[in-house]
Amino acid sequence: MNLLSIDREMQILGAGVLAVLLIASTIGFFLHLQVKSEKGRELIDNLNARIKAWWVMTIIFFLALATGGIGSVILFCLISFLALREYVTLTPTHRADHRALFWAFFVITPLQYVLIAFHRYGIAVIMIPVYAYLFIPIRNVIAGEYKDFLARNSKIQWGLMICVYFVSYAPALLLLDVPGREGQNGKLLYFLVCVTQLSDVLQYVFGKCFGRRKIAPNISPNKTVEGFIGGMLGAVLIGTGLWWITPFTWWQAALMALAIALMGFFGGLVMSAIKRDRGVKDYGTTIPGHGGILDRIDSLCFAAPVFFHITHFYFAS
Amino acid sequence: MIAALLAAFVRLFTGVQARWVGCTPGAMHRVYFANHTSNFDFLVLWSVLPDQLRKRTRPVAASDYWRAGRLRRFLAESVFRGVLIERKKVTRANNPMDQLVPVLQGGDSLIIFPEGGRTSEPEMRPFKSGLYYLGKAVPEVDLVPVYINNASRVLPKGELLPLPLLCSVIFGEPLRLEKSESKDAFLTRARAAVEALIDL
Numbered sequence: 001m002n003l004l005s006i007d008r009e010m011q012i013l014g015a016g017v018l019a020v021l022l023i024a025s026t027i028g029f030f031l032h033l034q035v036k037s038e039k040g041r042e043l044i045d046n047l048n049a050r051i052k053a054w055w056v057m058t059i060i061f062f063l064a065l066a067t068g069g070i071g072s073v074i075l076f077c078l079i080s081f082l083a084l085r086e087y088v089t090l091t092p093t094h095r096a097d098h099r100a101l102f103w104a105f106f107v108i109t110p111l112q113y114v115l116i117a118f119h120r121y122g123i124a125v126i127m128i129p130v131y132a133y134l135f136i137p138i139r140n141v142i143a144g145e146y147k148d149f150l151a152r153n154s155k156i157q158w159g160l161m162i163c164v165y166f167v168s169y170a171p172a173l174l175l176l177d178v179p180g181r182e183g184q185n186g187k188l189l190y191f192l193v194c195v196t197q198l199s200d201v202l203q204y205v206f207g208k209c210f211g212r213r214k215i216a217p218n219i220s221p222n223k224t225v226e227g228f229i230g231g232m233l234g235a236v237l238i239g240t241g242l243w244w245i246t247p248f249t250w251w252q253a254a255l256m257a258l259a260i261a262l263m264g265f266f267g268g269l270v271m272s273a274i275k276r277d278r279g280v281k282d283y284g285t286t287i288p289g290h291g292g293i294l295d296r297i298d299s300l301c302f303a304a305p306v307f308f309h310i311t312h313f314y315f316a317s
Numbered sequence: 318m319i320a321a322l323l324a325a326f327v328r329l330f331t332g333v334q335a336r337w338v339g340c341t342p343g344a345m346h347r348v349y350f351a352n353h354t355s356n357f358d359f360l361v362l363w364s365v366l367p368d369q370l371r372k373r374t375r376p377v378a379a380s381d382y383w384r385a386g387r388l389r390r391f392l393a394e395s396v397f398r399g400v401l402i403e404r405k406k407v408t409r410a411n412n413p414m415d416q417l418v419p420v421l422q423g424g425d426s427l428i429i430f431p432e433g434g435r436t437s438e439p440e441m442r443p444f445k446s447g448l449y450y451l452g453k454a455v456p457e458v459d460l461v462p463v464y465i466n467n468a469s470r471v472l473p474k475g476e477l478l479p480l481p482l483l484c485s486v487i488f489g490e491p492l493r494l495e496k497s498e499s500k501d502a503f504l505t506r507a508r509a510a511v512e513a514l515i516d517l
Contacts, residue, residue, distance in 0.1 A: 088480070093470065098473055
């Protein structure tokens, strides 16, 4: 795995992110001074908590990128582990699932990232959908409890796919062999994370500022048509503006960003549906203002595999 | 030292959150009584107490279980400083109250699980009478109901390896034994006070 050098392009990206965060913090500060009403204060306090958390998350992400491949693999492995913990905490499991869940947390999750760290793409891509998928019901059948068997296994398999397998596609971008851009795959990861997260932020901002019509009232009452349109357009603009760090031309970058943002939007909706079914608003309280880890990465879970495969098919050798 | 490290590990492993709903973490001596479904119950309750409080809070545990085996014995005696009591053949000579009351009078707090053992069912069992006798012997002590959420999924009874699931510990409003309150009435009230925390 190549150590990612912090080249000129990475420096510019870092400076850009720093500028955006500084502007956000400044706006947050002035809104805090201005706001009078009780309800407004609550909203602005949450906004400022979110911005503060963004500083922390951005710094961690950049540190991981700067240490090269291995840092990113470890970071996403931790994210998967914490996301799976939030998911299983919220999902009712049976007493008899205990051993299967232990395997999921302490063997299958780390193994997936070990495979990626050692460039075993061929195995990494089938380990969870094939072997873990078969292993979970086998382990549960050994545990000897048939009650709700199908539902119990599906919950664990689903959790592994969403929280571990799909998330692992993000650091797997570092395995791609893109001709002419050797050692620069960290920027693909940056492109993916930047577009998904900013698309989320812009959906939130446009929704709060102009949101009128609910887009999925039953599933996620805070999501609006206006937020959706703003988020998609914003993501496409940002993606297009970042074409120079990718192997894509400007219009290819725009389409990629659209695909990422669309998948991210549906990822957010799907994970919301689970939350609503369980009667909670957030998956956890790990990230102040945002909720749990899984609330922050729901869009990434759905966008990462699609972005990886499109890049793999059309741009990698 | 081992205790502080272990507490930090438990907090990290279970991401446990303390919610002081009915009282604040205070220095006065107390009896924390909680539901009991897992060996992790005590660990999560103990690990969310602020450091200074934890040093002066001792679990009440069954001596038959915690004196069996070297590791259990070391943990119970040296790390948790448990007050190990007889739960099977209680006689006048080994009456647990003779051990517990001096601890409270010395200013330390206690953690007890009045169901008398771990349950696998979702319903709590009826409380044993120890809590009543403690309240009677040391009337000025606050009896704090505590509900421990999810520890049974972290480590169900009979399992050896824990899962890293998120737990929470909810502290309710302290009770005291009312004058002329009967044993049964008090124990029912105390059990209801823990149950009332479930939905908070």
